[in-house]
Amino acid sequence: PWPICGSLHPHRRHLLARPFSRTETPQWGDYEIPKEFNFASDVMDHWARMEKEGKRDPLIPALWWVNDKGDEVKWNFQELGDLTRQAANVLTENCGLQRGDRLLLILPRIPDLWLLTVGCIRAGVVLLPGTIQLTARDILYRLQSSKAKCIVTNETSALAVDSVASDCPQLKTKLLVSEKSLDGWLDFKTLLKAASVDHTCVKTKMQEPMTIFFTSGTTGTPKMVLHTPGLALRSCLPSTRQVLKLTSSDISWCLSDPGWILSFVASVLEPWSSGTCSFIHQMPQFKPEAILKTLSRYPITYMTAAPSVYRMLLQLDVSSYKFPTLKHAATGGDALLPEDFEKWKKATGLAIHEIYGQSETGLTCAVPRGIKIKKGSMGIAIPPFDMQIIDEKGNTLPPGIEGEMAIRIKPTRPICLFSGYVDNPEKTSSSERGDFYITGDRGTIDEDGYIWYLGRDDDIIKASGYRIGPSEVENALAEHPAVAESAVVGSQDPLRGEVVKAFVVLTPEFRSHDPDKLAQELQQHVKKITAPYKYPRKGPLCAASKRMKVKLGSLGKPCLPYNVQVGNSNEK
Numbered sequence: 001p002w003p004i005c006g007s008l009h010p011h012r013r014h015l016l017a018r019p020f021s022r023t024e025t026p027q028w029g030d031y032e033i034p035k036e037f038n039f040a041s042d043v044m045d046h047w048a049r050m051e052k053e054g055k056r057d058p059l060i061p062a063l064w065w066v067n068d069k070g071d072e073v074k075w076n077f078q079e080l081g082d083l084t085r086q087a088a089n090v091l092t093e094n095c096g097l098q099r100g101d102r103l104l105l106i107l108p109r110i111p112d113l114w115l116l117t118v119g120c121i122r123a124g125v126v127l128l129p130g131t132i133q134l135t136a137r138d139i140l141y142r143l144q145s146s147k148a149k150c151i152v153t154n155e156t157s158a159l160a161v162d163s164v165a166s167d168c169p170q171l172k173t174k175l176l177v178s179e180k181s182l183d184g185w186l187d188f189k190t191l192l193k194a195a196s197v198d199h200t201c202v203k204t205k206m207q208e209p210m211t212i213f214f215t216s217g218t219t220g221t222p223k224m225v226l227h228t229p230g231l232a233l234r235s236c237l238p239s240t241r242q243v244l245k246l247t248s249s250d251i252s253w254c255l256s257d258p259g260w261i262l263s264f265v266a267s268v269l270e271p272w273s274s275g276t277c278s279f280i281h282q283m284p285q286f287k288p289e290a291i292l293k294t295l296s297r298y299p300i301t302y303m304t305a306a307p308s309v310y311r312m313l314l315q316l317d318v319s320s321y322k323f324p325t326l327k328h329a330a331t332g333g334d335a336l337l338p339e340d341f342e343k344w345k346k347a348t349g350l351a352i353h354e355i356y357g358q359s360e361t362g363l364t365c366a367v368p369r370g371i372k373i374k375k376g377s378m379g380i381a382i383p384p385f386d387m388q389i390i391d392e393k394g395n396t397l398p399p400g401i402e403g404e405m406a407i408r409i410k411p412t413r414p415i416c417l418f419s420g421y422v423d424n425p426e427k428t429s430s431s432e433r434g435d436f437y438i439t440g441d442r443g444t445i446d447e448d449g450y451i452w453y454l455g456r457d458d459d460i461i462k463a464s465g466y467r468i469g470p471s472e473v474e475n476a477l478a479e480h481p482a483v484a485e486s487a488v489v490g491s492q493d494p495l496r497g498e499v500v501k502a503f504v505v506l507t508p509e510f511r512s513h514d515p516d517k518l519a520q521e522l523q524q525h526v527k528k529i530t531a532p533y534k535y536p537r538k539g540p541l542c543a544a545s546k547r548m549k550v551k552l553g554s555l556g557k558p559c560l561p562y563n564v565q566v567g568n569s570n571e572k
């Protein structure tokens with residue numbers, strides 16, 4: 001048995017109930033750690049057996065993928081079992097990967113991405129997901145810092161990989177997922193067809209690495225967040241199941257990009273641990289109308305998306321669409337505004353349930369289905385996490401007092417919490433204080449155990465559900481000859497929560513340039529240097545060009561509520 005980390009708040013005790021029968025869902029207790037756990041054999045193969053035994057309808061796909069061209073893929077758990085065993089064989093036999101080797105996976109939302117994800121888990125290959133927005137430079141950094149032996153991508157990102165691969169001596173294999181072939185690249189689709197369906201799944205120990213997510217910090221380059229199979233086991237725990245209450249007849253759509261932990265949790269772990277169908281719509285670009293049409297057209301029962309997605313959907317007339325099967329909406333990645341909750345409820349009749357988590361923590365707090373919703377609160381901590389609000393000395397604070405949101409790690413570190421930042425013990429230990437892992441977020445807790453998020457405790461910018469380190473944008477700007485100095489901050493935005501705002505001091509030779517054009521040039525420059533989602537959407541140059549006269553060299557007008565005056569030291 002796993003010692004309980006902290007006391008369980010009375011409000012959360014009902015979460016320990018076990019409503020599922022052993023025959024239906026694999027069972028582990030909230031505070032039990034098995035010695036070994038492999039999501040592929042313990043969960044995916046379990047559901048394949050349930051299909052064979054007639055306990056899950058094999059006509060309900062486990063993965064249902066569609067795109068804008070009308071293409072469709074439907075695989076049940078038995079088919080996914082064979083295909084992911086084949087994918088595992090491609091990784092070990094064709095790519096020469098061994099247990100513990102690292103693989104960088106950069107693919108759009110195509111079915112192969114899910115095959116390779118489970119293939120890695122079967123083979124014990126450590127998966128490093130990356131968004132398709134990564135530039136050549138981002139890829140270089142990830143390959144070098146992780147020492148990944150294999151990269152898997154499509155033909156678009158393959159060009160970027162080839163431009164940097166010579167600087168990555170540890171990179172042994174490049175695997176292409178495409179209808180075309182490329183010199184120097186193995187062809188995944190051909191190899192998959194030829195691969196055997198027989199594969200012996202690795203018996204993964206609980207402390208072994210499973211996935212690494214890159215996440216931005218307040219300084220420097222993104223950090224590598226290491227997770228063990230505990231992250232996957234977490235989705236099978238009784239209290240976690242109470243959050244979403246998914247069943248094997250649900251169809252769940254997560255709109256997050258596969259590079260992020262939200263997608264890993266909500267399009268792989270959560271649905272498949274419950275035998276639920278994971279639905280994917282691949283869109284070349286984010287189009288709110290297309291999302292509303294998909295929700296109307298397909299029998300989706302459950303959706304998860306960042307608050308900005310809901311906000312963008314709400315810009316349209318949502319009430320003119322009918323979502324006949326949708327029964328649950330969830331959101332994570334950022335705080336949901338109470339007015340968006342109200343608008344969505346008015347338009348669809350459904351509440352939006354908040355989920356709070358980070359790359360380091362996975363699912364941390366949530367508003368489980370059926371509990372009272374307190375608008376503006378991200379819900380209650382989900383066992384085995386014991387979340388508290390602490391002060392700067394690591395003492396827990398009483399209800400209503402603002403402090404840092406922290407997860408208890410002593411006497412026992414929850415197995416589903418990350419095990420540390422790879423090759424960065426200083427950063428790992430600086431994320432701990434006393435008995436707690438500190439999230440970097442500020443908040444309060446109320447008498448019922450509901451957590452109320454107040455904002456970041458550091459410089460990190462939370463824009464559209466992305467976590468952006470200001471220094472990454474400042475470094476990108478610094479490479480443009482027009483930029484003498486810059487400072488990047490988060491700026492409140494009605495659509496995206498926050499957006500990146502850059503204050504730029506121009507070099508003398510650019511001071512006479514057209515500010516509009518220069519602002520656009522700087523934006524394009526950042527999009528090329530680093531993943532485009534980080535580009536500054538606001539800045540004195542950009543904002544000024546629309547609303548006020550630009551006086552080059554001036555800092556602009558004071559921002560309300562500040563009244564900035566210039567005086568000398570003798571003036572009062």
Ligand code: BCO
Binds near residue numbers: 260261309357362533
């Ligand atoms: O604003 P622009 O149109 O000028 O630029 C956009 C894109 O068009 C552009 N872009 C995208 N891919 C590109 C590209 N440019 C060049 N090459 C490419 N390959 O770059 C800008 C990217 O901004 P964006 O990603 O915000 O795009 P967009 O279309 O505005 O999308 C809006 C959202 C809301 C769909 C998007 O921001 C989004 O998906 N947000 C959610 C992020 C998320 O899932 N976060 C969860 C993280 S995990 C976590 O927090 C733990 C929770 C448990």
